[in-house]
Amino acid sequence: MLINNKNISDELISKLISDIKKKKELSPVKDSLVQEELLKFLKQNTKILERFLKEKAEKSKEYELAVKTIRSTLRKLHGAFVMGVDYKKASEMISQGKIDEVMQMHESTKPRICVYQSLYKRIFSITGKPEVIVDLGSGLNPLSYNHLGCKPKYYAYELSANDVQLINLFFKKSGIDGKAEQKDLQNDLDLPKSDVCFMFKILDGFKMTSGPKFVEKLITTVDAKFIVASFSTATISGKRMRYPRRLWLEKMCERLNYSIERFEMADELYYVIGK
Numbered sequence: 615m616l617i618n619n620k621n622i623s624d625e626l627i628s629k630l631i632s633d634i635k636k637k638k639e640l641s642p643v644k645d646s647l648v649q650e651e652l653l654k655f656l657k658q659n660t661k662i663l664e665r666f667l668k669e670k671a672e673k674s675k676e677y678e679l680a681v682k683t684i685r686s687t688l689r690k691l692h693g694a695f696v697m698g699v700d701y702k703k704a705s706e707m708i709s710q711g712k713i714d715e716v717m718q719m720h721e722s723t724k725p726r727i728c729v730y731q732s733l734y735k736r737i738f739s740i741t742g743k744p745e746v747i748v749d750l751g752s753g754l755n756p757l758s759y760n761h762l763g764c765k766p767k768y769y770a771y772e773l774s775a776n777d778v779q780l781i782n783l784f785f786k787k788s789g790i791d792g793k794a795e796q797k798d799l800q801n802d803l804d805l806p807k808s809d810v811c812f813m814f815k816i817l818d819g820f821k822m823t824s825g826p827k828f829v830e831k832l833i834t835t836v837d838a839k840f841i842v843a844s845f846s847t848a849t850i851s852g853k854r855m856r857y858p859r860r861l862w863l864e865k866m867c868e869r870l871n872y873s874i875e876r877f878e879m880a881d882e883l884y885y886v887i888g889k
């Protein structure tokens with residue numbers, strides 16, 4: 615396979631993909647997705663790419679580093695949250711109205727269940743109650759609609775077709791004026807206008823894979839009065855991060871002349887950005 619005009623053997627690429635996926639929680643991730651992240655990584659890390667052209671590449675510390683870094687990117691982007699959701703069971707539960715139980719199945723919504731009402735109260739005390747919400751990389755967050763405390767039109771965009779299907783089922787069963795659509799935000803930023811745009815737990819992953827310029831493009835392109843971006847304050851092992859603030863985002867907003875307020879709730883740091 616040609617990467618930056620260097621020919622890396624297909625065997626090495628296959629071995630890397632299979633080693634990356636050896637962690638149980640990453641085994642369901644599609645090979646094509648792992649390969650995509652691997653290629654991006656190797657294009658940016660030329661020293662590692664050079665080492666992979668030499669002998670015994672699979673025994674090198676560069677190999678180990680590549681496996682570790684890509685695992686961490688995948689966890690951020692597609693990790694635990696796509697795992698563990700039994701979509702067949704979840705659809706049945708949606709039909710039975712057991713919405714909170716479905717949100718319990720998803721790593722991102724689970725810790726918010728107890729705080730959703732206070733969370734939305736806090737957000738809307740800054741933004742005002744929205745008439746239109748756009749939720750990007752939504753996961754199952756739109757299932758929290760009934761905790762919003764208002765009835766906005768709700769647009770959700772998500773890469774996972776399973777999530778999209780589940781959300782649309784929920785909207786239909788609950789008579790909500792909402793629509794979920796499958797979209798790869800890294801390639802398509804054609805989005806409707808909104809009062810509030812949620813970017814919950816997506817920006818760390820996008821920054822890692824597509825760089826801070828892409829995050830800036832996303833933030834500046836989105837046609838919303840307010841953006842609410844959230845970040846985990848816990849490490850993968852569950853300990854509190856020593857420096858949870860995302861100073862890069864704070865500085866970006868300052869440079870763009872956007873207002874920014876932050877607060878923490880249930881191991882999550884929220885930034886409410888006014889455009």
Ligand SMILES: C[S@@+](CC[C@H](N)C(=O)[O-])C[C@H]1O[C@@H](n2cnc3c(N)ncnc32)[C@H](O)[C@@H]1O
Pocket residue numbers: 690691692695696722723750751752753754755771772773774777797798799800801813814815816
């Ligand atoms: C950490 S989860 C957060 C889910 C949700 N925002 C929440 O906090 O409850 C990240 C989500 O982003 C989605 N995602 C990752 N890359 C994406 C892309 N390029 N376009 C759209 N969604 C993406 C994943 O499928 C996953 O559902």
